Amino acid sequence: MSKKIACIAVVLALLVSVFGCSKKTMELDPQLEANLKGIVKMGVCNEVYTKYGLEPGVSVDKIDARDASVKDYYKLLFTATGSYTVVADKGELYTGTFTIDGHWEAHGGGTGECKLTAPKNGLKTLPENPVVKETEAAADTTATTEPTESTIYQPLTEYINANTSSMGRIVEKVYESDVNQDGSPDLCVTVIYGSGIISSAIVVYDVQNDKGYILDERMSYDYTILGASENVVAVCRTPYGKDAKTYGTLAIEGDALIFVEKEETGATVSAKDG
Numbered sequence: 001m002s003k004k005i006a007c008i009a010v011v012l013a014l015l016v017s018v019f020g021c022s023k024k025t026m027e028l029d030p031q032l033e034a035n036l037k038g039i040v041k042m043g044v045c046n047e048v049y050t051k052y053g054l055e056p057g058v059s060v061d062k063i064d065a066r067d068a069s070v071k072d073y074y075k076l077l078f079t080a081t082g083s084y085t086v087v088a089d090k091g092e093l094y095t096g097t098f099t100i101d102g103h104w105e106a107h108g109g110g111t112g113e114c115k116l117t118a119p120k121n122g123l124k125t126l127p128e129n130p131v132v133k134e135t136e137a138a139a140d141t142t143a144t145t146e147p148t149e150s151t152i153y154q155p156l157t158e159y160i161n162a163n164t165s166s167m168g169r170i171v172e173k174v175y176e177s178d179v180n181q182d183g184s185p186d187l188c189v190t191v192i193y194g195s196g197i198i199s200s201a202i203v204v205y206d207v208q209n210d211k212g213y214i215l216d217e218r219m220s221y222d223y224t225i226l227g228a229s230e231n232v233v234a235v236c237r238t239p240y241g242k243d244a245k246t247y248g249t250l251a252i253e254g255d256a257l258i259f260v261e262k263e264e265t266g267a268t269v270s271a272k273d274g
Contacts (some may be wrong), residue, residue, distance in 0.1 A: 015114060022123055026065045031241040034222075036063055036104060038082045038198030042168045043111030044098050051128055052119065057173070058083040058098075065104075072235040075105045086119050086235065094119035094126040155188045156205040159212035162199065169193045174230035181254045188233050188250070190225045191257065200224050204250065204257050215250070223259065235259060246248035 028036065041058045048056040049256040065078035065161050081101065093273040095235060096119035119126040126231050160171060176185040187205040192198060201216035202223045221242050226234040226247075233250040237259055248261040 002022055011207075020067045026064065026067055028065060030243040032104070033063065034079070035198045036065070036078060036102065036193070038170070038192050038200075039102055039104075039109050039111055039168075040082070040100055041101050041170050041192065043102065043114055044082075044084055044116075045062065045170055047098075047100075047114040047116060048096075048119075051116070052086060052126055053129055054086040054088065055171075056086045058082060058084045063226070068103075075103065075273075078102050078104065084119070086114075086127055088121075092124075094124075096120065107122075153187065155207065155210060156203070156212070158191065159205055159214075160189075160191055160203055163203070163212070163214050164191050164193045164216070168198075172225070175225060177190050177228040177233045177250075178231050179204050179250050179257075180234060180240065181231070182208060183204075185230075188225060188228060190223070194218075200238075202250065202257070203253070213252060215257045217261060237261075 016182050030218040037060045040060050040063070044058050045056055048054065050196055060080055060082040062082070063078055066074050067075075068077045069075045070213070074252070076148055078101070078198045079099065081099050083095060083097050085092055085093055096117045098114060098116050132143070157171075157173070160169070172190040175188045177188055178184065179186045179188065182205065187207060189203050190200060192200050197219065199216070199218040200222035201214055201218070202225060203211045204215075207254070217223075222238045223238060224236045224238070226236055228234065235248050235250055237246045237248065238244065246261055247263050250260050253262050
């Protein structure tokens with residue numbers, strides 16, 4: 001009997017070795033989890049935009065990661081699930097889900113296959129490639145020539161492109177708030193960027209004076225907009241590699257965009273409404 005048990009143990013060990021069953025699910029530290037979420041969001045955003053021509057909002061529900069290292073080479077594989085939303089014509093909100101595979105290695109990370117469910121609004125499904133319809137409308141000489149959201153945001157987009165890394169970039173919801181207190185609304189947005197190391201910065205664009213500002217302390221602090229009212233932008237500051245959070249607002253001092261610590265901002269409901 002003991003010989004049989006020993007043989008079974010040897011067979012199981014071989015199966016584990018061959019099929020990689022020994023690779024255990026990893027518990028992610030906060031910074032690594034934030035980096036993986038950033039990679040996931042970039043992958044899903046690219047997939048949704050390519051298929052539907054609209055920028056999505058992405059929420060990551062779960063990340064399952066396992067050690068896939070060989071010898072001393074640090075590497076892990078992960079699968080993430082979550083949901084995404086897109087705003088279509090007439091302000092209709094469509095939602096869908098995703099599953100995406102990715103990897104994290106010593107030199108950075110990336111995503112593989114991304115499976116999407118079609119975004120729906122009730123029983124209605126968002127049609128694919130709405131960009132084609134927009135192009136056809138632009139060719140119609142009877143179409144309206146009023147400024148579109150894309151042309152209004154063009155200077156902001158150009159400033160972001162010139163001042164943040166092009167190696168992966170997510171531009172989140174744009175808020176309007178009078179940060180410089182000149183009586184005109186400024187465009188405010190969180191920009192997540194990077195490859196391997198993911199950073200979160202805030203860009204404010206003064207449309208009235210055609211001038212941009214950026215609050216970016218890569219590998220020291222990450223900054224995220226929580227929401228905004230007419231005159232206040234609520235911000236969360238997180239030290240790189242740590243989970244501590246500090247709340248505050250934005251201000252312009254001289255030619256610099258600065259973070260003004262105000263812990264009560266984190267509990268301000270109106271600021272979170274956006």
